[in-house]
Amino acid sequence: MERYFALAVKQILENCEANVPRDHDRVYKDECLYSFDSPDFQGGLFICLKTFAGFGYDHVERHHRKTRCSVFLHMLRYKIEVETKMTQVGDAPTKRKVPRLAIGVDGGFDPDVENKKYKTIEEHSIVILPSFRSFQFRTSGLPQKVIDSIKGIIEAKSANYLDEIQSMSNTWDGKVRQKTGYSDIEQLNNGKIITPSGLKCEYDDCDEVNNLWLNLTDGSIFCGQKFFDRSWGYGHATLHYEETKYPLAVKLGTITKDGKGDVYSYPENDMVENPNLVKHLSHFGINISALEKTEKSKAELASNQKVGEWATLQESGSDLKPIFGPGYTGIHNLGNSCYMSCIIQVLFSIPDFTNKYYLGSKDIFEMCQTNPTENFDVQMAKVAHGLCSGKYSTPPTEVVEGKNYWHRGIRPITFKSLIGKGHPEAL
Ligand SMILES: [Zn+2]
Ligand SMILES: [Zn+2]
Structure with a gap:
């Protein structure tokens, strides 16, 4: 019986259409085309070796039925706790009093989260439809085209990633942003540290909490102009530039996990690309990679899509x-x-x-x-x-x-x- 299945599987793999993604191919390995299921959510994601389309469990069968594609890479991502040793005897963290809570479930809260470390595991298996028969992916003993296709999918940049990059470069006015001539600005050592809560325009008597711009020279935060996108503001950031001539400001709430954001250059009078943005932000205590790391280590609080905690906080504010x-x-x-x-x-x-x-x-x-x-x-x-x-x-x-x-x-x-x-x- 087992031998019969093995033969059948071998035949399917040999006869299937398996492609290797090239640079311009879109590989949907972050999210299902029809739902928001992803490799780290419930049943994981099934990626078609022919078209690189990704599907959650509820939608993969339809794709098989409509296209006859039958070989899929199944991606499953989850986190496991890694043992960490206590730093010092007698320095054990005091247990916080937290009532019984959902531990380790979506939306749950883990009181010991700071003392734990997590490691992400990604599992790759091959799934054959309609039977959903699956076996672990390995780089030998399989038809070469299947191995190449799966390796290509695993290594490819995902479609979502490409979309995000594109939308970032298009956000302002459809123009690709030019690199600023002011990326080497000297930042003031004024000790200013930005914390992502309770932010408002620092101009006297201005209480604007939206459309805030962080000046990258002195870390000041002022409201922006009233723009065509209907964001509101009194232009205090521009006023600040006119007084100080500090050239660059980044709009809060637009900073992304990969260190991009809406940076405006006053002297260049345009939105610009600032290759040193990550460094400039960390000068004022905004550490993109740390934000990402905290989110990652807070297993239950994290998703594989690391939308900046910053951005989320900016939106709510309270x-x-x-x-x-x-x-x-x-x-x-x-x-x-x-x-x-x-x-x-x-x-x-x-x-x-x-x-x-x-x-x-x-x-x-x-x-x-x-x-x-x-x-x-x-x-x-x-x-x-x-x-x-x-x-x-x-x-x-x-x-x-x-x-x-x-x-x-x-x-x-x-x-x-x-x-x-x-x-x-x-x-
Ligand atoms: Zn397909
Ligand atoms: Zn203001």
């Missing part, structure tokens, strides 16, 4: 009571995407929209004959499912007020690039 469940799914800020998120949230609170796109999502997916990433109905249905199903907003078993909970939420990157296509003015 302590909110966490709510979970269908209809209460958060939308991560993708950088200048708060207007989009706001509209999405309004649309999917309207019954006609949820009926068509959430209840009707199966039919929409089934009927899609084109590339789902470029199909408006599919992407609307994907967002609708993400928001309305509650799948990405699972509550912890107990909620303690005043505690921070990690909320998985959704990152509608594909949706954003689709609706923003050809609209450079849409931030």
Whole structure:
């Protein structure tokens, strides 16, 4: 029996179409095309060796049925705790009093989180449909094309990554940003450290908390101009430049995990690319890689999509009571995407929209004959499912007020690039 299966599997692998991703190929290994499932979420992600399209468990069968593709790379990512030794005897951390809480579940809170270290494990296996028969990926004893294809997929830059890079370089006005001539500015050693809470414009009597710009020379924070994207402000940042001639400022809330952000150069009168942004931010205590690391080590608080804690905090600005469940799914800020998120949230609170796109999502997916990433109905249905199903907003078993909970939420990157296509003015 086992031998029969082995032969059958061998035959399928030998006959399947397996491609190796090239530079311009889009490899959907971060997220399902139809849902917000990802390698680190529940059933993991299945990636087609022919088209590099990725699917959650609920959607891979349809792809198989419609295309006859039957060989998939299954990616599963999870974290395991690594033993850490205590630094000093007698210096044991005092146990904080925390009531019984959900440990190790989505949205749960782990009181010992600071004392633990986690390591990410990524498992790769080959799954054959329709049987879902699976076996571990290995680099020998398999047809060479399958090995090459899978290795290529694992090494490729993901489609989401490319989308984000592109949207970053397009955010301001559709122009690719030029490198600033001021990337070597001397930063003042004034001891200023920025903490990501309670930020407001530092101008006397200005209470602006949105549209804040951090001057990279002196770490001052002032509000920006009133811009065409309707962000509000009194222009105190510009005033500050006129007084000091400190050339660069970065807009808070736009800083991304890979150290990019909206940097404005006053003398160059344009948005610029600042290759030293990470260094400039760390001068004032904003450590992008540390933010990322903290998030990573706080296993339950982390996702593989490390949206800057910073960005999230900027959006809320105050302590909110966490709510979970269908209809209460958060939308991560993708950088200048708060207007989009706001509209999405309004649309999917309207019954006609949820009926068509959430209840009707199966039919929409089934009927899609084109590339789902470029199909408006599919992407609307994907967002609708993400928001309305509650799948990405699972509550912890107990909620303690005043505690921070990690909320998985959704990152509608594909949706954003689709609706923003050809609209450079849409931030
Ligand atoms: Zn396929
Ligand atoms: Zn101001």
